[in-house]
Each structure stands twice: as C-alpha cells, then as structure tokens.
Amino acid sequence: MADLNIEELFNTQTSPEQIKASFDKMIAHTGRYTFAATKVEPRTGESDHVFPPVRDRQYVSLFGKLTEDVDGTTKRRGSVGFDASWEMRNGSNDKPDKPSKLWGQIVVALDMKEKSVGEVLGALKQYPIRVYVNESYKTADGWKTARTLEESRDYRKQGLEPRNFVESVSRI
Numbered sequence: 001m002a003d004l005n006i007e008e009l010f011n012t013q014t015s016p017e018q019i020k021a022s023f024d025k026m027i028a029h030t031g032r033y034t035f036a037a038t039k040v041e042p043r044t045g046e047s048d049h050v051f052p053p054v055r056d057r058q059y060v061s062l063f064g065k066l067t068e069d070v071d072g073t074t075k076r077r078g079s080v081g082f083d084a085s086w087e088m089r090n091g092s093n094d095k096p097d098k099p100s101k102l103w104g105q106i107v108v109a110l111d112m113k114e115k116s117v118g119e120v121l122g123a124l125k126q127y128p129i130r131v132y133v134n135e136s137y138k139t140a141d142g143w144k145t146a147r148t149l150e151e152s153r154d155y156r157k158q159g160l161e162p163r164n165f166v167e168s169v170s171r172i
Contacts, residue, residue: 006116008044009050017157023165026076026077026078026079027078027095027135027162027163027164028077028080028133028134028135028164029067029077029135029146029149029152030134030135030145030146030147031068031132031133032130032131032132032133032170033066033067033068033077033130033131033133034067034068034069034074034128034129034172035062035064035065035066035080035128035129035130035131035166035169036057036064036065036067036128037062037063037064037124037125038063038064038065039061039062039063039064039081040062040121040124040125041060041061041062042059042117042121043058043059043060043061044056044057044058044059044148045057045058045059051083051096052099053083053085053089053097053099054083054085054099057085057087057089057099058085058086058087059083059084059085059086059087059099059103060083060084060085060086060103060121060124061081061082061083062081062082062083062084062124063079063080063081064079064080064081065078065079066078066079066080066131066133066164078130080133080164080166082102082104082131082164082165082166082167083099083102084101084103084106085099085102085103085119086103087100088100101168102166102168102169103110103171105168105169106120106124106129106169107120107127108171109116109130109169109171109172110123110124110127110129110168110171111169111171124170128172129168129169129170129171129172130169130170130171130172131166131170132166132167132168132169133164133165133166133167133170134164134165134167135152135162135163135164136154136162136163136164136165137158137160137161137162137163138157138160138161138163139153139160143163143165144160146162
C-alpha cells in the first residue's frame with residue numbers, strides 16, 4: 001500500500017455531493033416494508049394545516065421504522081411518517097381521499113373492522129403492519145417517483161430532495 005503525499009491532499013477538496021449525501025435522511029427505495037410505529041398521535045387538524053387533507057379533521061399521525069427481511073436478517077431501511085383518518089372524506093374524484101383509504105387499510109391489516117378507533121390506535125403501538133412506500137423527488141412539475149436505483153441516482157444527481165410517501169397498508 002502506497003503512502004499518500006500530504007502536500008497533494010492540501011489541493012484536494014471534499015465534493016459537495018459527498019457533503020450533501022452525508023446529511024441525507026435515510027430514504028427507503030420504492031417497495032414494501034414492515035412498519036413499526038414509534039409514535040402514534042391522535043390529532044385534530046387546524047383549519048390552516050399545511051397538509052389540506054387533515055384540515056378540520058380528526059386523524060392519527062404515525063411515525064416509525066421501516067425494515068425489510070433480507071436472507072433471514074431484518075435490515076433497517078429508514079423511517080417514515082404518514083397520516084390516516086377515521087373521518088371519511090372523498091377527494092376531487094369522488095373516491096375516498098388518501099387519509100381515509102389508509103385508515104381503512106390499517107383496520108383491515110390489523111383485523112379490527114369491528115373495533116373502536118381507540119383500540120385500533122392501541123394496536124398500532126404494539127403490532128407492525130406492511131406498507132408500500134414511494135421514494136419521490138420534488139421537481140418543478142410535481143413529485144416524481146423513483147422506481148429503480150438508476151432513477152434514484154439520477155434524481156439525486158440533479159440535487160432533488162428525496163421523500164418517502166406511504167401509498168398503501170396491508171397485513172403482514
């Protein structure tokens with residue numbers, strides 16, 4: 001192994017990409033993961049809430065760890081937060097909006113269709129569920145989902161900020 005010339009290192013800089021990447025949140029690639037809630041917070045949305053679907057509505061704000069089984073070993077893949085609501089609302093297409101859909105999927109995933117909201121919230125604190133997560137990047141045209149590692153690398157090279165969104169919930 002050759003020694004480095006210390007004088008040459010005074011002319012070497014750390015790349016901006018390396019600095020930015022070292023502070024990136026742990027972002028999971030698009031796929032299915034096991035979600036274990038670390039925070040389950042029932043809330044009522046303010047009328048000026050930044051996320052319009054929870055304005056003037058009761059909902060639960062969830063945050064937790066994403067894991068994946070790889071060759072018999074559980075690997076941590078990041079963290080994600082999302083909101084779900086037991087107050088049914090339709091979106092602009094006359095179908096249930098995302099918080100309504102996610103709550104309905106949670107109830108089915110936990111096999112608690114006949115249980116109270118309080119019981120479901122308690123179960124969310126104890127039992128993991130399966131979630132489908134998108135790895136998305138904010139562009140001038142809206143959010144773009146990276147479906148492959150190559151797309152993810154391309155979006156990151158463009159300096160776009162990554163974010164995970166929970167799209168659906170299912171039983172483990």
